[in-house]
Amino acid sequence: xxxxxxxRLGQMLFVMFGISVIVFLIFFATPGADPAAxxxxxxxxxxxxxxxxxxxxxDRPLYVQYALMMQKIFITGDLTSFVNRGWKxxxxxxxxxxxxxxxxxxxxxxxxxFSIIIGVVAAATRESWxxxxxxALGLLGIxxxxxxxxxxxxxxxQSRYHDTWMFSWVPPLGYKNLSDxxxxxxxxxxIPWITLAILYIGIxxxxxxxxxxxxxxxxxxxxxxxxxxxxxxxxxRHALRTSLISFxxxxxxxxxxxxxxxxxxxxxxxxxxxxxxxxxxxxQSLDLPMIMATVLxxxxxxxxxxxxxxxxxxxxxxxxxxx
Amino acid sequence: xxxxxxxLRVSFRTEDGLVRVLDGVSFDLDAGEILGVVGESGSGxxxxxxxxMGLITDPNAVIEGSIRYKGQEIVGLSAxxxxxLRGNEIAMIFQDPMTALxxxxxxGWQIAEQIRTHNRxxxxxxxxxxxxxxxxxxxxxxxxxLTRYPHQLSGGMRQRAVIAMALSCDPVLLVADEPTTxxxxxxxxxxxxxxxKLRDTHQSAVMFVTHDMGVVSELAxxxxxxYAGRIVERGSRQxxxxxxxxxxxxxxxxxxxxxxxxxxHRLPAIPGSPPSLLRLPKGCAFGPRxxxxxxxxxEKPPLVGGSHAAACFRVSAA
Numbered sequence: 001x002x003x004x005x006x007x008r009l010g011q012m013l014f015v016m017f018g019i020s021v022i023v024f025l026i027f028f029a030t031p032g033a034d035p036a037a038x039x040x041x042x043x044x045x046x047x048x049x050x051x052x053x054x055x056x057x058x059d060r061p062l063y064v065q066y067a068l069m070m071q072k073i074f075i076t077g078d079l080t081s082f083v084n085r086g087w088k089x090x091x092x093x094x095x096x097x098x099x100x101x102x103x104x105x106x107x108x109x110x111x112x113x114f115s116i117i118i119g120v121v122a123a124a125t126r127e128s129w130x131x132x133x134x135x136a137l138g139l140l141g142i143x144x145x146x147x148x149x150x151x152x153x154x155x156x157x158q159s160r161y162h163d164t165w166m167f168s169w170v171p172p173l174g175y176k177n178l179s180d181x182x183x184x185x186x187x188x189x190x191i192p193w194i195t196l197a198i199l200y201i202g203i204x205x206x207x208x209x210x211x212x213x214x215x216x217x218x219x220x221x222x223x224x225x226x227x228x229x230x231x232x233x234x235x236x237r238h239a240l241r242t243s244l245i246s247f248x249x250x251x252x253x254x255x256x257x258x259x260x261x262x263x264x265x266x267x268x269x270x271x272x273x274x275x276x277x278x279x280x281x282x283x284q285s286l287d288l289p290m291i292m293a294t295v296l297x298x299x300x301x302x303x304x305x306x307x308x309x310x311x312x313x314x315x316x317x318x319x320x321x322x323x
Numbered sequence: 324x325x326x327x328x329x330x331l332r333v334s335f336r337t338e339d340g341l342v343r344v345l346d347g348v349s350f351d352l353d354a355g356e357i358l359g360v361v362g363e364s365g366s367g368x369x370x371x372x373x374x375x376m377g378l379i380t381d382p383n384a385v386i387e388g389s390i391r392y393k394g395q396e397i398v399g400l401s402a403x404x405x406x407x408l409r410g411n412e413i414a415m416i417f418q419d420p421m422t423a424l425x426x427x428x429x430x431g432w433q434i435a436e437q438i439r440t441h442n443r444x445x446x447x448x449x450x451x452x453x454x455x456x457x458x459x460x461x462x463x464x465x466x467x468x469l470t471r472y473p474h475q476l477s478g479g480m481r482q483r484a485v486i487a488m489a490l491s492c493d494p495v496l497l498v499a500d501e502p503t504t505x506x507x508x509x510x511x512x513x514x515x516x517x518x519x520k521l522r523d524t525h526q527s528a529v530m531f532v533t534h535d536m537g538v539v540s541e542l543a544x545x546x547x548x549x550y551a552g553r554i555v556e557r558g559s560r561q562x563x564x565x566x567x568x569x570x571x572x573x574x575x576x577x578x579x580x581x582x583x584x585x586x587x588h589r590l591p592a593i594p595g596s597p598p599s600l601l602r603l604p605k606g607c608a609f610g611p612r613x614x615x616x617x618x619x620x621x622e623k624p625p626l627v628g629g630s631h632a633a634a635c636f637r638v639s640a641a
Contacts, residue, residue, distance in 0.1 A: 219419060316427065
């Protein structure tokens, strides 16, 4: 059991190294992308430009530049922003991680629980009005853009109905630390969680329903019936269990991407300073060190999420272990 | 009488109209008796078994006629009461051992699940019983096999696991759908022994579907020959094998290679292929392939005769 884990960790490191090289080359070595010119400002004289170039090491070979960058991110941790001089990049990323993790974990919990309920109920009652209703609601959830849902949520809970008994508990937008104020943390995140989860409940509910209905056609379901099991047990213990494999695949991809910054729209709408917002702002101002750090961080999460999914596979599907 | 099937008809509603896959099938099965059901693919063998198990779940299926198990009608029996019979008193062995087991659970768990569905015992006690069963079906190392997943076993092992599962609640009636087709000959012989043993020790009734005449001649007490959804011949093993009445049965027996004497240059084959159930020929369904067809065969021949009966005008006219 130890060896495959180590091998997997090695693969993860290799993938992250590859990503860091590619991102570095895109921003620092593409023709026309002169980082010194960006730092020095619009009307800098050639002398100033040269000075900046020297002080940041841009006049040295690319691999030295890359090594310096990695050293500043991972070893000394003193990489500073090009745009806001003196703003340390690594602490900024570290500060935004709990915000994004809180948002995505909560939403993921909601979407897993509700999509399993919806998928199972729809599959159990397939072709009935309930199935059709649930699938129509799912489609509606998928069709609504998340930023629009977020704004509507804000309009309702922060403005129009904020003073009624229904939404007076909703605190103003922003993030509260879990360790400082657990109740405030929870309350500020409830609405963002729901907003982010709606889309995924729709997708996962529909995917799971289709997967369950497909497994119900399998020969082993007929065997389960021949054993005299009840339909409920066949559905939950045999069909759902085998359907969870495709569900977990999808989950790994989406979860990794969201933690890596894809929750940007939700973060912006609800004023959460998460990793998505940080990356977005850095891209707006072409803040190269910040982009470097956030992309590396994001890739790390995608890679970790995929590794976790592979381990969950082994738990779900014994056939994976031997191959 | 364990099982009594009377005028069983199964049809499916399709875009091309109603397709009848079973047409007026009747037979009886006593305790301790092994009934061999023979026929080509599509002759309705498997469908008869599924009807008895109440496992025809297609919403477009129409089931008519009567299937009585110990005198109780099971066509149209409530789902709950059928569940109590299935796996407990009536068990089925499926044809394809590769896909018949749920891939994500161990053999031990899957068989114990069935035992615990019908008996109030603990999981540990159920596992002990599974170990006995696996030893009974000749697993070399039953304790270890409990923790095996289906994909870790060979085809023959899986088939034996499926059989152990079917036997787990000592069924009164065992229906087997070509349980030996996917297996090699030595494994096949072992499984036929198991079926005989079940009959001898539990006085179970067995309905054994196959297209292998050799298996039937070895195992069955009585034989039913099916063609295009109908029974064309019915009788004791001796009767059917020594004096086959229906031309189809004769042709089937003629296409078995002889073990002794001169080898024929070519084995005789039945000309043509089984008819499509959508466009059954008028009259006798075997008519177009029959070497002894005559005018009367434009009508459907009824199954006539006592203990040895055939659906053929040549026989009833003679």
